Amino acid sequence: MAITGFLRGRSTRFFDGGVKILTGLHLLTSQEEPDTSCFVKRLLLFFLIAAPVVALLAFGLTRDARELPSTMVGKKAPSFALKSLEGKTVTLDSLLGKKILVNFWATWCGPCYQEHPVLKAVRKKYPNKDLEILGVVYQDNEKNVREYLKENGAPFTVLFDPDNKTGIDYGVGGVPETFFIDQRGIIREKHAGILTQPYVEFILSRLSKP
Amino acid sequence: MKKTFLIFLLGFFFTFPAMAQNRDQQARAIADQLRCPVCRGIPIAESPSELAQNMMKQVREQLDEGKSEEEILNYFVERYGEWILLKPKPKGINLTLWVFPALLLGFGIIFLFFAVRRWSK
Structure with a gap:
């Protein structure tokens, strides 16, 4: 009875009761004089139910879903041995003692192209003995890389990472992504997206402090 | 052999x-x-x-x-x-994911029970 009444659009006591308890809204629009204590009770119930839902949605919907947490920060940087463009094998261990900036990039990646000048400026500003910049190639081939560097210059030691092995070891989800590793080999910061020079300089200045 | x-x-x-x-x-x-x-x-x-x-x-x-x-x-x-x-692993804040639907179902059943009782009176 109640269900069919509801389906036909007629309000029944059962249906009305449910909505009334849940919203208390009928009291705001009702023609009759509402019983105030009942009104307050229902309003309270309404907020008790609505407030947590609104709070949860506000928290969930205002966050950037694409931003991933930096779980690697504070951990020891995973070691690697990768082939450079010159055919030399470069290991992380051999570079310890310097600040290391590991930049994952690709020639097909637009934001990487935009941050290329930033890396060049950083390379110019810091001496080689203090800072190592590594450009780990992400899903790209040697021919593209050579052409790209001939055109745009190379601010970093280019390393090839077959099968994304090192990328996955660092938790890379896309390019560009940059890791700042301190002199003891601890990852101190991770940045996903285009680098700016002030940001890089700020992070590098923090690496010199223990 | x-x-x-x-x-x-x-x-x-x-x-x-x-x-x-x-x-x-x-x-x-x-x-x-x-x-x-x-x-x-x-x-x-x-x-x-x-x-x-x-x-x-x-x-x-x-x-x-x-x-x-x-x-x-x-x-x-x-x-x-x-x-x-x-x-997600069922621990900490994630537990709400497991507990909340059950709670909601429980409340729903209680609510229905009273609503139906009142309606059939």
């Missing part, structure tokens, strides 16, 4: 493909739980992206090294965060 060797050989040939099958199924079972960082909404087992394929390769390699399912899942969680698991 010859017979035992033959049995051993036969046994080897029969179990070898079974083992391989097992490993692929195992890899698939693990990969079904890992979120593809590129596509976000699907597991790496179903993603055609190069990164997901390489992560699959990583799963298989680690299985070959004798790592357990838990160890492999932990490897990815350590690097990508708990976000990488399509099904």
Whole structure:
């Protein structure tokens, strides 16, 4: 009875009761004089139910879903041995003692192209003995890389990472992504997206402090 | 002597493909739980992206090294965060995911019970 009444659009006591308890809204629009204590009770119930839902949605919907947490920060940087463009094998261990900036990039990646000048400026500003910049190639081939560097210059030691092995070891989800590793080999910061020079300089200045 | 060797050989040939099958199924079972960082909404087992394929390769390699399912899942969680698991672990704030529907169902039943009683009066 109640269900069919509801389906036909007629309000029944059962249906009305449910909505009334849940919203208390009928009291705001009702023609009759509402019983105030009942009104307050229902309003309270309404907020008790609505407030947590609104709070949860506000928290969930205002966050950037694409931003991933930096779980690697504070951990020891995973070691690697990768082939450079010159055919030399470069290991992380051999570079310890310097600040290391590991930049994952690709020639097909637009934001990487935009941050290329930033890396060049950083390379110019810091001496080689203090800072190592590594450009780990992400899903790209040697021919593209050579052409790209001939055109745009190379601010970093280019390393090839077959099968994304090192990328996955660092938790890379896309390019560009940059890791700042301190002199003891601890990852101190991770940045996903285009680098700016002030940001890089700020992070590098923090690496010199223990 | 010859017979035992033959049995051993036969046994080897029969179990070898079974083992391989097992490993692929195992890899698939693990990969079904890992979120593809590129596509976000699907597991790496179903993603055609190069990164997901390489992560699959990583799963298989680690299985070959004798790592357990838990160890492999932990490897990815350590690097990508708990976000990488399509099904969050039931602890801490995540418990609301498990508890809330049950609570809601409970409240719904209680509510219906009283509503129906009042309505049938």
